[in-house]
Amino acid sequence: MKTKVTTATLAFLGLLQMASAQYPGWQHAGSMYILTTPEGANLSATSVEEGFPLLVRLNRDGFDFSQAKTNGEDIRFADATGKPLAYQIEEWDPAAGTASIWVRIPAIKGNAHQAIKMFWGKTDAAGESSGAAVFNESNGYLCVYHLTDPVKDEVGALTAKDTGTTASAGMIGRSRRFDAGKGINCGENIANFPNGSNPHSTEVWFKAEKPNTHPVAWGNEQAQGKVTMVFKSPPRVRMDCYNSAGNVEANTP
Template sequence: MQKTGRTLTITATVLAGLLVPTLASEAQAGWAHQRKITIDTTASGANVAGDVKGFPVPVRLDATNFDFSQAKPGGADVRFDDAAGKPLPYEIEKWDATAKQAAIWVRTDVKGNNATQAVTLKWGNPEASSESDGTKVFPKADGWLTAHHLAEKGAAAGYRDSAGNLNGKGVNITGDATGPGVVGNALNLNRAKSEYVLLPGSESSSLFNPLPSKGTFSVWSNAKTHPAAYIAMFSKGETGFRIHYFGSGDQTEPCIDVANYDWCPLPSGAYTKVKNNTWYHFVFVIDKPNAYYYINGKLEVGKTDTNAWKTTGTEPVTIGNNEKTPGSNSRKRSFDGLLDEARILSVPKDKNWAKLDFESQKPGSKLLKHKK
């Protein structure tokens, strides 16, 4: 009897030891294909020194790194896992199997100065249904207020906020107002038609009134022309944040209201000259009483103002304009060209985030490496 008991005990132990790998194997079952994607933040990659938590990494797929015939329509069976096999939240912004192009955002922690971190891309499961969800990639718990990819074809469908707060509405936009973006499609605005995107309700929303004393605002810009002063890429009128041209020159500036004046920190010396038909990435960080402005991942200026910040206002948030009254175009500061990835967070992001945000999205990014 004792011998039998010992045999049963050993068998149970063996089974318990085999249970975990069996379940892990079953979790992979059904997916015919998988591939490692390495995240490289060393000097030969994105060159980001510090860790960045909960970052939306853009994964671009094309004919050189993915066989679209092996996946379900719309990429419904695509999944991403971390190194431990844990599923990662993702959002499909674009999936065009005919053109063999896809743009997918994957939320994961990113290690600084590291070339060994990887995520696993899985596909090829006829039983899988889509789990694409922007609210999990840009979660409110992380401080996300809005995240607009601006990839929609025309104003009729609206401009979806992946954070799930405020969808955008096209003003004076007709037809397919898209163009090639840094990730997926971009918003293509025609200044002659006073086109822009309005966030309805933003003029009174508690998300922006009062405007948080801590926050991060970012947008990609590629101007066709710059024919007037203070043309705006991203703003909340004159009573909130702004990222716009400084006058009619080739300099841009961030602004926020302090006391009874506009505070627009600018560098005292050389500045980044913004050229037409070129993509630029702007990040404006407020961390009262400090403000930081990054262009293409580099700190343009950092300054401090200890006066009381004027953070209230009833003017709307607009992408590609600066408005006093929704739909009025009274200030005539509408943008002419391409805009992409307009985002707002209620938390101040650091230099590592700003650098990674630029390096991960820029054309020719070296952040990701697909292992076939």
């Protein structure tokens, strides 16, 4: 199984439009489209990405936040046939007129114009936002940290210990500032993480104030057992993967 240890995966390929509601009791609905044609993401017709967490951004220019509940508890997503889609609200800020929502798409197909629907406007609806429903081992995520407040693993597998980071603005909702000597420890002896030459990926959004820093690292605290991302000088990212038979060293400008 492909595995990912990640803080965020970003994609938004769509356009919000008004449409007639399909769910009884919901007052408003809209359609958005995932474009994988040459005019969009330009994926080949044979391409299929399964279980993809799609980032949907809303802003007041295209969405009236006053029509939804205060914290977005009444929003819902569905595919073109009306089948519900799991989602997680990472950010919902009516005052600023912005929202960031992760929606799990069962299959994104190449060279296609794929509709998903959003519903809102039901005063008695309870929230169904769930990070664990969007990010979990079934679609390759072993842990996911959005770095909001409080810091937590959205998959629910790890317990984080924040050693002095502070809240900050981020690319997607809020983030954390890591001053020297501050960080987030996710535990010891994590049994479900990859080891040896098993496949894995590590992703992180970061903005460094100076080079020669380590945005993220995981694995055993000994030789031949750790994955480390280093922001080097001159500016480049270096990945060192010392996992038994899976050694990798790569530099990216």
